[in-house]
Amino acid sequence: MSADTDLRDRLHRLAETTAPPPRDDLASAVAARHRRLRRQRAALGAVAALVAAVVVAVPAGLGGPAVEPAPAAPAAGPDTSGDLPAAAVYTAPTRGSLAGDAAFVEGVLRLPWTRETLVGAGLPNPPQALRHVVFAGDVAGGRWALVAGPDTTVPQDTDPARQTDLGALGDVAVAWFVGPPGATPAQLELSSVPYGVDPRSPSALADTTTGAVVVVAAPGDTVQVSLRPEVAADGTVSRTWMPVDAPDGVAVLDVGRRDAAHDQALLYRVDRDGEQWVSGADGHVDPSHEAPRPDVRWLRAPAPASPADVMLGSSIESVLASSGLPVDEVDFTVLWNGDVPAPGATPGRVTLLAATLPSGAVHLTAEYALAMDDGAVGGTWCGTGFRPAGPPLADQTYIVRCDATDMSEGSEVVSSLIVVAPAAATTARLVDDRGGELSRHPLADGVAVVPMPDPGEFGSVEVLAADGRSLAWTKVLGTATWDG
Amino acid sequence: MREEEGRSFADFVAREQAGLLRLAVLLAGDRGHAEDLVQTALLRTYRHWPRISRSGPPSAYVRRVLVTAHTSWRRRLSTSEQVVEAVPDRAAPAAADADEELRTALRALPVRMRTAVVLRYFEDLSEQQTAELMGCAASTVNTQTARGLARLRAALTPLTPAHGEELR
Numbered sequence: 149m150s151a152d153t154d155l156r157d158r159l160h161r162l163a164e165t166t167a168p169p170p171r172d173d174l175a176s177a178v179a180a181r182h183r184r185l186r187r188q189r190a191a192l193g194a195v196a197a198l199v200a201a202v203v204v205a206v207p208a209g210l211g212g213p214a215v216e217p218a219p220a221a222p223a224a225g226p227d228t229s230g231d232l233p234a235a236a237v238y239t240a241p242t243r244g245s246l247a248g249d250a251a252f253v254e255g256v257l258r259l260p261w262t263r264e265t266l267v268g269a270g271l272p273n274p275p276q277a278l279r280h281v282v283f284a285g286d287v288a289g290g291r292w293a294l295v296a297g298p299d300t301t302v303p304q305d306t307d308p309a310r311q312t313d314l315g316a317l318g319d320v321a322v323a324w325f326v327g328p329p330g331a332t333p334a335q336l337e338l339s340s341v342p343y344g345v346d347p348r349s350p351s352a353l354a355d356t357t358t359g360a361v362v363v364v365a366a367p368g369d370t371v372q373v374s375l376r377p378e379v380a381a382d383g384t385v386s387r388t389w390m391p392v393d394a395p396d397g398v399a400v401l402d403v404g405r406r407d408a409a410h411d412q413a414l415l416y417r418v419d420r421d422g423e424q425w426v427s428g429a430d431g432h433v434d435p436s437h438e439a440p441r442p443d444v445r446w447l448r449a450p451a452p453a454s455p456a457d458v459m460l461g462s463s464i465e466s467v468l469a470s471s472g473l474p475v476d477e478v479d480f481t482v483l484w485n486g487d488v489p490a491p492g493a494t495p496g497r498v499t500l501l502a503a504t505l506p507s508g509a510v511h512l513t514a515e516y517a518l519a520m521d522d523g524a525v526g527g528t529w530c531g532t533g534f535r536p537a538g539p540p541l542a543d544q545t546y547i548v549r550c551d552a553t554d555m556s557e558g559s560e561v562v563s564s565l566i567v568v569a570p571a572a573a574t575t576a577r578l579v580d581d582r583g584g585e586l587s588r589h590p591l592a593d594g595v596a597v598v599p600m601p602d603p604g605e606f607g608s609v610e611v612l613a614a615d616g617r618s619l620a621w622t623k624v625l626g627t628a629t630w631d632g
Numbered sequence: 633m634r635e636e637e638g639r640s641f642a643d644f645v646a647r648e649q650a651g652l653l654r655l656a657v658l659l660a661g662d663r664g665h666a667e668d669l670v671q672t673a674l675l676r677t678y679r680h681w682p683r684i685s686r687s688g689p690p691s692a693y694v695r696r697v698l699v700t701a702h703t704s705w706r707r708r709l710s711t712s713e714q715v716v717e718a719v720p721d722r723a724a725p726a727a728a729d730a731d732e733e734l735r736t737a738l739r740a741l742p743v744r745m746r747t748a749v750v751l752r753y754f755e756d757l758s759e760q761q762t763a764e765l766m767g768c769a770a771s772t773v774n775t776q777t778a779r780g781l782a783r784l785r786a787a788l789t790p791l792t793p794a795h796g797e798e799l800r
Contacts, residue, residue, distance in 0.1 A: 152753070155784065159754040162731045162738075163654035168663045170653065175645035178674045179638070424664065551779065558769050581785070603782030623786050627740045 237282075237366045238296035238320050238347055243398045244285025246293075253281045255333025256293045261323050261342045272301045272321030272342045282322070282364055288402035289358030291331045292339075294351060296322045299344040320347045326355070326432050339432040350397075350418045352429035356406035357437050361429055365397040365418045375403055376413035376472030377630045381507040383534035385630060389417060406472060407440045408465055409433045413472025413630070439465060440475040444482055447542055448593060451486045456497035456517035459527040460485075463515045467503045470630040471511070479504040481541055484568045488597055490518060490552040491560040498530060498550050500568055508537025514548040514566075514625055518555055526555035530566075531625030545569040545620040547609045549600055563600035565609075565624075570594050573611040573619050581607040641681050644690055645674060652698060658750045659702045661739040673698035692765075695755075699747060699765045737787035741780050744768075748776035749784065 171177065246252050257280075261273045274297025283294040299321040323342035327335045345351060350365040363371050371394040374387040392399045403414065410431040418425045439461055450457075464480055471478065481502045487495035496518045503511040514530040530550040548566040553559035567576045571594045578586040578601055586605060589596045600606070608623045649670065656666035656673075677684060677694045684693050738746055744766065751762040752773070759777075763770040 155781075156753050156756075158731055158734050159658060159750065162734050163658050163754065165731070166663065166735065167650070167653040167657040168667050170649045174649050174671075174674070175642035178645070178671060178678050179641075181671065181675055182678050549782075551775075558772060561775055603778050603785070606782070607786075624783075626783060626787065627742065629740070 237350055237364065237397070238322065238345075239280065240282075240367050240396070242281045242284060243364070243396045244283040244293075244400070246284040246286065246291070247281075249284070252333055253284055256281050256284055256295060256325065256336065259293075259295070259323075259325055259333060259336055259338070261295075261338065263338050272297070272299050272323075272344055274298050274300050274321060283362065283398055285362075285398075285400060286329070287358070287360040287362055287400055289360055290329055290355070291327045291336070292353065292360070292362055293325045293333075293336060294322060294353070294362075294364055295325065296320050301344055320345055322351055324351075324353045324430065324432065326353075340430055348423075350416070350425055350427070352416050352427070353432055354403075354411040354414060354429035355432040355434060356408055356411045357434035359402045359404040359406070361399075361401040361403055361411075361414065361416075363392075363394065363399040363401075363416045363418070363429070365394065365399075366420060367397045369397045369418050369420045370394065371397075371399045372417040372419075373399070373401065373403075374415045374417070377470075379471070379505050379507055379509045379511070379534060379630075381509055381537040383509045383536040385534065387415070406468075407475040408469035408472075409437045409439070410465075410469045411472065412466075412469040440468060442475045442478070442480050444480045446482045448482075448484055448595070450482070451497070454487075454497050455519040455523075456525050456527075457485070457499075458525055459497070459515050459517035460499050460501065462527060463499065463501045463513045464503075467501075467511060467513065471503075471505065473505065477506050483541060483546060484566075484595055486595070486597065488516070488550050488552055488564045488566065489562045491554045491562055494519060496550070496552040498548065498566060500546060500548060500566070502541050504541075510535045510537070510541065511628075512546065512625060514546075514550070516550050516552060518552070520555060528555075529627075531627060533625050533628045543570050545573070545609070545611050545622040547622045547624045549624045551600075565598050565600045565606075567591065567596045567598070567609055567611065568594065569611040570619060572613050574614045575612040577610040577612065579607050579610060580605045583607075637682055637685065640685055641678060644685075648691055648694065649674075652694065655695065655750065655755060656698060656702075658738065658754055659699070659747060661735065669698060669702055672701045676701070696765045699751070700767065703743060703747065703766075733788060734784075737784050740787065741783060745776045745780040745783070748773050749780035752777050 241247070242253055258276055262271070279295050279297040281293060282296050283292070285292065297320070299319050301321065321342055321344045324339040325336040326339045327337065339353065350363060350369070352361065352363040354361045361373070363373070365371055370391065372389040372391050374389050377385045377387055379385050392401060399416075406413075410433065412428055412431075415426055415428055441461075442464060444460070444464075460482070467478065467480075468475060481504070483500040483502050485497065485499040488498050490496040496516050499515045499517070501513045501515065503513070505511060512531070512533045512535065514532070515527055516530050517525055517527040519525050530548050535544070546568040548568070550564045550566060552562045552564065565578070567589070569576065569591060573591050573594045576589045576591055576596055576598075578589070578598075580586055586601050587598075589598050591611070594611075608621055610621050611619045613619055652670045652673065653666055656669040657663060660666045660669050673694050676697050677690065681690075684690050738750075741749065747766060748762060751757045751765060752759070757765070759770040759773045762773045762777075766773065
């Protein structure tokens, strides 16, 4: 049986054994969901109309710009007790410590959904009259608000099947606003980019500078968080989940400062009537954030400096963001950096970075970077992986496949195989799946960059010492996630 | 939607849903996401059903929506240069007799690479058909498929029993 046929058979068996069973009521469920989404859009409009009426009526009644004292109860939302009792993520009455401050909530409604540095084309920007303040409250080190409205995204393709851009997934768009402690609405600024959401899905925002995290779900939902993945000494990744208080479906947390600008380590989990959402929070990056600059050990002399070397900082930041670890708990080592052939005249720069974690396990990142003509630097990963705690990094062998492009869509691809072996290794043997030799290459300081052999034939690499002794058999670095 | 169109949509769902769920579970990697993905694809199809059912094979249309919806779920706007292709999946128990080795290897592939492999080797589509579903060039499909196969081969046929990329 050929490898292709074997893969086909295994794919079919996997699909058959893991696919959910068909539902007799699926068509009617889809039709009901369609009707529900239409009603939800209408409900958002109704809330906005109510708020707009209050905004107009209050100044007229009082004869001046002053607003009424904050009501004791949160602003009224649509009646969701009938159609959507369990999915009122974006239509429930305003929640948060400032929900009762009518003037604040009204001020938040008027905040612009665009800013100078944000290109507005294609981004949702619902009219003020159709917006609803979902959350407004004080958080660790600041004051935040979440506003929702009908998704006005302009599709970038008229064919609905290709609407993969912002807002295509739902009829509701959301925008987070952030400000300093005690901020007035005017002092709140748009955080990140407004985007469309599935009206049933929760939203969350995190700021690593302050440690603030807010998860907004529907009233009655339960919320758990996992602060970071735990990587054991054997290189396996796991997570611990903690239930958190979420009155009315909103959890306001202080998880402490993080060193990375983004928090990709924290996950939240929302449970609702047997359904479950697991996701990471959107990140608010404080302008005052300074990229961590850890001491980096180099196993070999660095290659001549290139503008593309800036991506080393990005790789370090990525490890800290994904692991959630303080910078002083991770030891960074560059195992090798150097050039690889790329489609254009400028070679690409690959950096193989090892991050030794507190357990002793090692996370590997092979980063491809290219300095482009306009001065920008593009980067992507050739591979990532975990290795168990064990031999010194200099005694291990690493094989990286790098598919170099010019960073444009549809670019030509130049594939290289990078061998990084102990300094004592002098030869690399490329072998097929059956151990048959495909080619031999000399190593300089344990390193070689060679053209990628036919992927259909290539299996692994054996590195040899000068006396012909085999030092290691190693396969290509794959792709590992911190999911756990 | 008229009653007759509603009936034809129901017939279409009854006919296609098992195949769509199988495709979705390979793309998404777990049952929860697969169900959501199929519902999302059918929802968009339902919105435009009168036009779709008149203008061509709805099965091709709904598969294209399913593929693009899956891709968009995996895409998040980022202010940095990096594109993070792996986002957490919704937790779901594994089937007892599932091919966990293949499932893990598939989930480790970047989304476009996984999509290309699944469409070519599970749906048995040509490069051109796959390109049309993915909204890219046939040459891109070729490249993504070759890379995906190489990674799967590396993950599924180890030369020694050791796991991970280190053989010894």
